[in-house]
Amino acid sequence: MQISVKRDKLVSAVSHVAKAVSTRTTIPILTGIKLKATDEGLTLTASDSDVSIEVQIPSEEAGEWGVTVHKPGSVVLTARIFGEIVRKLAGDEIQISVDDRFAALIRSGQAEFTINGMNADEFPQLPQLEEEKVLSIPSDLLKTMLRQTSFAVSTSEMRPILTGIMWSLEKGQLKFVATDSHRLASRSAVVECAEDLYFHNVVVPGKSCNELMKILDDNQAVVDIVVAENQILIKANHILFYSRLLEGTYPDTSRIIPQGSKTEVVVHSKDFLQSIERASLLSREGKSNVVRLVTMTDNNVEISSNAPEIGRVTEMMTPVSVNGEELKISFNAKYMIDALRSLDSGEIRVSFTGAMSPFVIRPTDHDWILHLILPVRTY
Amino acid sequence: MQISVKRDKLVSAVSHVAKAVSTRTTIPILTGIKLKATDEGLTLTASDSDVSIEVQIPSEEAGEWGVTVHKPGSVVLTARIFGEIVRKLAGDEIQISVDDRFAALIRSGQAEFTINGMNADEFPQLPQLEEEKVLSIPSDLLKTMLRQTSFAVSTSEMRPILTGIMWSLEKGQLKFVATDSHRLASRSAVVECAEDLYFHNVVVPGKSCNELMKILDDNQAVVDIVVAENQILIKANHILFYSRLLEGTYPDTSRIIPQGSKTEVVVHSKDFLQSIERASLLSREGKSNVVRLVTMTDNNVEISSNAPEIGRVTEMMTPVSVNGEELKISFNAKYMIDALRSLDSGEIRVSFTGAMSPFVIRPTDHDWILHLILPVRTY
Known part of the structure; x- marks a missing residue:
C-alpha cells in the first residue's frame, strides 16, 4: 500500500472513526484503525462490539483533491498513535507506505515516522445489511431528536432494554422513546420513506446514540437510515455508522x-x-x-x-x-x-x-x- | 448583620475567595466563607492551611454602588452552597440578613433562601504582617513570571523545599527560581522598591503560586508584595492574598x-x-x-x-x-x-x-x- 493524502481530510476522518475504537479491549486489532486504499480512494474503519464507523476519503470531490493511491493495499494502525501523528504533522500532504511486514512509513514535511502496523485481514468484517427498510431525514433533525431523548435512557443494567432509545416508524412518522422507568422522553418527526414502511421495537443502545450525535453535522444534509434485523446503519456524507440493536421487547409506554x-x-x-x-x-x-x-x-x-x-x-x-x-x-x-x-x-x-x-x-x-x-x- | 449587595460584585468576590477554601478538611468552619459587614463595606475571607484570601466590596467605588450595610455583623457560610446560590440568583441586588443563631436569609428577585451559618468568631484570624519589605510590580508581569517558572517546581515530597518557587530580590531585581533537580526555570524582572531592599530564600509553595496566578489580572495595574517572616502577602485591587512560606534552605542553584x-x-x-x-x-x-x-x-x-x-x-x-x-x-x-x-x-x-x-x-x-x-x- 502506498498513498498520498490531504492532511486535513485524514485528520477529520481519523477523528470520526476513532469514536468507535475500543479503549478497553484485550484484542490488539480492535485498538486500531483499518486503512484500505483502492482505486476509489481511502477507507478508514474502526469497530468495537457495539459500534462500527467507516469513513471514505474519495480521490477527488467537488474538484478538490483528497487522496492519490499509488499502490492499493490495507493495514491496521494503532488508533491513538496514528491519530496523534497525523494531527501533529506539519505539511498539507501526508505520504503513507506500508511494507510486507505491515511497517508503515508516514512522512510529511521534514518528519518521518515508522510505526508497526497489523494485518488488515484480521480486522472484523462490517455487517452486510439488506437495504429494505430505508428512510431519510435531515442530519440536524436526527441530532436534535437524539439530544431530546437520550438523557432519559436508563443507566442501570437491571433492565438492559431500557438502556437504549426505542425507534419506531409508522405512517411516515419516526418516533424515539427513552425511559428509565422514573421519567420518559419522546420525540417524533415526519421523515421521507416508502409509504407503507413500518417498524417497531428497534432499540439502539444509548451509548451508540451518543456517539452518533457527535458525528452528525448541524445542517440539513439528508442522512439515510437503514434498519435491519440486529443492526442499524446511518449513512451520512462519506460516513457509515453501524450500531447493533438491543435484544428484547421494549415495554409499551403508550399506556402509562x-x-x-x-x-x-x-x-x-x-x-x-x-x-x-x-x-x-x-x-x-x-x-x-x-x-x-x-x-x-x-x-x-x-x-x-x-x-x-x-x-x-x-x-x-x-x-x-x-x-x-x-x-x-x-x-x-x-x-x-x-x-x-x-x-x-x-x-x-x-x-x-x-x-x-x-x-x-x-x-x-x-x-x-x-x-x-x-x-x-x-x- | 443585614446588607444589600450588588450581585455581580458578590459573585466575583466569592469566586476569588473560594480558591482558598479547603475542600478536604474535617473542620467545618474552614469549608466556609466569612462575611463581615462594616461601615466601609463587605469583606469576604477564606482560608486553608497554606493560603488565605480576602476580598473587599466597598460601599461605593468610582461612583458605582457596591453594598449597603443596614446593620453591621458577620457570619460564616458554607462556600459551595453560598457560591452556587449567589451565582443562580436572578436579581441584580441580593439581600442578606443573619439572625442571632447564624441563620442567613438570602433574597433576590422572587427567590428566598434560608441557610444555616456558623459563628464568625470561630474563623481563623489572618496573620498580621509587618509591612517592612514592600515592592511593587504590574499584575500581568507577576503573572507571567509565575507562569514561566511554576511548571518546574518539584511535585515530590522527598525534598519539600523544592515544591516551591524561590523568590529573591537584589538591587531592585526580583528573581524567581524553580527546580525539581532535573531541570530549572528562572525569571527576573526589575521592580519598584526601596533601593537597599534585599531578601533571599523566600520560598512560596507551588500550589499557592498556581492559585495566585488565577487571581492576578492580565493588566498593568500595580500589585504590592509584602514579604514577612513566614508569610507573603500580595495586595491586588481589593484583594489580599496571603501564603505561608516553605521552611528550609533553598539550594544554591547558581553554581550548577x-x-x-x-x-x-x-x-x-x-x-x-x-x-x-x-x-x-x-x-x-x-x-x-x-x-x-x-x-x-x-x-x-x-x-x-x-x-x-x-x-x-x-x-x-x-x-x-x-x-x-x-x-x-x-x-x-x-x-x-x-x-x-x-x-x-x-x-x-x-x-x-x-x-x-x-x-x-x-x-x-x-x-x-x-x-x-x-x-x-x-x-
Missing part, C-alpha cells in the same frame, strides 16, 4: 401516558427552569433532590425545597396560566431540569392528574415532544 | 549553571517545539520520553526518537545557526516542551557543554529568562 388532566400550568420554560435550578441547589446537597410545587389561590405557583441541616428555599412564580384543581406535588428536580433543558420551546404546558400520578410536559406550540415524570411521594 | 559552551544552536522556538512534540509522540507511549538531538555536518539538526515495539521517528531541522563542536545528546522531551511552551520569545539559543552536562536555553533578545535541563545518559 395519562390522557386528560386535573390541573394545567402553562409557563415560560426558561423562567421555570431557572426556578427549579435554584430550588434544587439545596436539595441536591441533601441527596434527595426533591422540589415541591404548590398552586396558590392567587394563580401563582410556589416552588420550594427543604434540605435538613442545610436550609430551605422558597420562590414564587407567576405562570402564564393555571387551570383546574389545586395541587401540591413533589418531584425529582433533576428529571425536570433534564426535560426543560432539552426543550427548545419558549412556552410549555404541564398537565397534572393528581399528586400521586405521572405528569406530562408538552410544548404549547406543537405535539412532537412529550416528557413524562413520576412524582415523589412525600406525605 | 554552566558558564561557557561547547556547542551553540539558535532556533525558532515554535519550529523547535513542534519538532520535539512530534518526536515525543512515540517515546511518550514507550514511557521513557527521551528524544535525541544530533548536529549534522551540513549544519542541520536531526531530532529523533525510538520506542521499542511502537516505532521510530526522525526529523531534520534547519536551525538559524549551529556553532562549535559536533554533538549527540538525549534529553527528556517533556522538560524541553515545558520550557519552550513557557517562552514568549521567537528565537532561542541552546548552549551545550557536552553530552553529559546540563544545557541552557535562553531567548536571544534578552537575559530575563534561563532554563536548564539535565541530559539523559543513553550510551
Whole structure:
C-alpha cells in the first residue's frame, strides 16, 4: 500500500472513526484503525462490539483533491498513535507506505515516522445489511431528536432494554422513546420513506446514540437510515455508522401516558427552569433532590425545597396560566431540569392528574415532544 | 448583620475567595466563607492551611454602588452552597440578613433562601504582617513570571523545599527560581522598591503560586508584595492574598549553571517545539520520553526518537545557526516542551557543554529568562 493524502481530510476522518475504537479491549486489532486504499480512494474503519464507523476519503470531490493511491493495499494502525501523528504533522500532504511486514512509513514535511502496523485481514468484517427498510431525514433533525431523548435512557443494567432509545416508524412518522422507568422522553418527526414502511421495537443502545450525535453535522444534509434485523446503519456524507440493536421487547409506554388532566400550568420554560435550578441547589446537597410545587389561590405557583441541616428555599412564580384543581406535588428536580433543558420551546404546558400520578410536559406550540415524570411521594 | 449587595460584585468576590477554601478538611468552619459587614463595606475571607484570601466590596467605588450595610455583623457560610446560590440568583441586588443563631436569609428577585451559618468568631484570624519589605510590580508581569517558572517546581515530597518557587530580590531585581533537580526555570524582572531592599530564600509553595496566578489580572495595574517572616502577602485591587512560606534552605542553584559552551544552536522556538512534540509522540507511549538531538555536518539538526515495539521517528531541522563542536545528546522531551511552551520569545539559543552536562536555553533578545535541563545518559 502506498498513498498520498490531504492532511486535513485524514485528520477529520481519523477523528470520526476513532469514536468507535475500543479503549478497553484485550484484542490488539480492535485498538486500531483499518486503512484500505483502492482505486476509489481511502477507507478508514474502526469497530468495537457495539459500534462500527467507516469513513471514505474519495480521490477527488467537488474538484478538490483528497487522496492519490499509488499502490492499493490495507493495514491496521494503532488508533491513538496514528491519530496523534497525523494531527501533529506539519505539511498539507501526508505520504503513507506500508511494507510486507505491515511497517508503515508516514512522512510529511521534514518528519518521518515508522510505526508497526497489523494485518488488515484480521480486522472484523462490517455487517452486510439488506437495504429494505430505508428512510431519510435531515442530519440536524436526527441530532436534535437524539439530544431530546437520550438523557432519559436508563443507566442501570437491571433492565438492559431500557438502556437504549426505542425507534419506531409508522405512517411516515419516526418516533424515539427513552425511559428509565422514573421519567420518559419522546420525540417524533415526519421523515421521507416508502409509504407503507413500518417498524417497531428497534432499540439502539444509548451509548451508540451518543456517539452518533457527535458525528452528525448541524445542517440539513439528508442522512439515510437503514434498519435491519440486529443492526442499524446511518449513512451520512462519506460516513457509515453501524450500531447493533438491543435484544428484547421494549415495554409499551403508550399506556402509562395519562390522557386528560386535573390541573394545567402553562409557563415560560426558561423562567421555570431557572426556578427549579435554584430550588434544587439545596436539595441536591441533601441527596434527595426533591422540589415541591404548590398552586396558590392567587394563580401563582410556589416552588420550594427543604434540605435538613442545610436550609430551605422558597420562590414564587407567576405562570402564564393555571387551570383546574389545586395541587401540591413533589418531584425529582433533576428529571425536570433534564426535560426543560432539552426543550427548545419558549412556552410549555404541564398537565397534572393528581399528586400521586405521572405528569406530562408538552410544548404549547406543537405535539412532537412529550416528557413524562413520576412524582415523589412525600406525605 | 443585614446588607444589600450588588450581585455581580458578590459573585466575583466569592469566586476569588473560594480558591482558598479547603475542600478536604474535617473542620467545618474552614469549608466556609466569612462575611463581615462594616461601615466601609463587605469583606469576604477564606482560608486553608497554606493560603488565605480576602476580598473587599466597598460601599461605593468610582461612583458605582457596591453594598449597603443596614446593620453591621458577620457570619460564616458554607462556600459551595453560598457560591452556587449567589451565582443562580436572578436579581441584580441580593439581600442578606443573619439572625442571632447564624441563620442567613438570602433574597433576590422572587427567590428566598434560608441557610444555616456558623459563628464568625470561630474563623481563623489572618496573620498580621509587618509591612517592612514592600515592592511593587504590574499584575500581568507577576503573572507571567509565575507562569514561566511554576511548571518546574518539584511535585515530590522527598525534598519539600523544592515544591516551591524561590523568590529573591537584589538591587531592585526580583528573581524567581524553580527546580525539581532535573531541570530549572528562572525569571527576573526589575521592580519598584526601596533601593537597599534585599531578601533571599523566600520560598512560596507551588500550589499557592498556581492559585495566585488565577487571581492576578492580565493588566498593568500595580500589585504590592509584602514579604514577612513566614508569610507573603500580595495586595491586588481589593484583594489580599496571603501564603505561608516553605521552611528550609533553598539550594544554591547558581553554581550548577554552566558558564561557557561547547556547542551553540539558535532556533525558532515554535519550529523547535513542534519538532520535539512530534518526536515525543512515540517515546511518550514507550514511557521513557527521551528524544535525541544530533548536529549534522551540513549544519542541520536531526531530532529523533525510538520506542521499542511502537516505532521510530526522525526529523531534520534547519536551525538559524549551529556553532562549535559536533554533538549527540538525549534529553527528556517533556522538560524541553515545558520550557519552550513557557517562552514568549521567537528565537532561542541552546548552549551545550557536552553530552553529559546540563544545557541552557535562553531567548536571544534578552537575559530575563534561563532554563536548564539535565541530559539523559543513553550510551
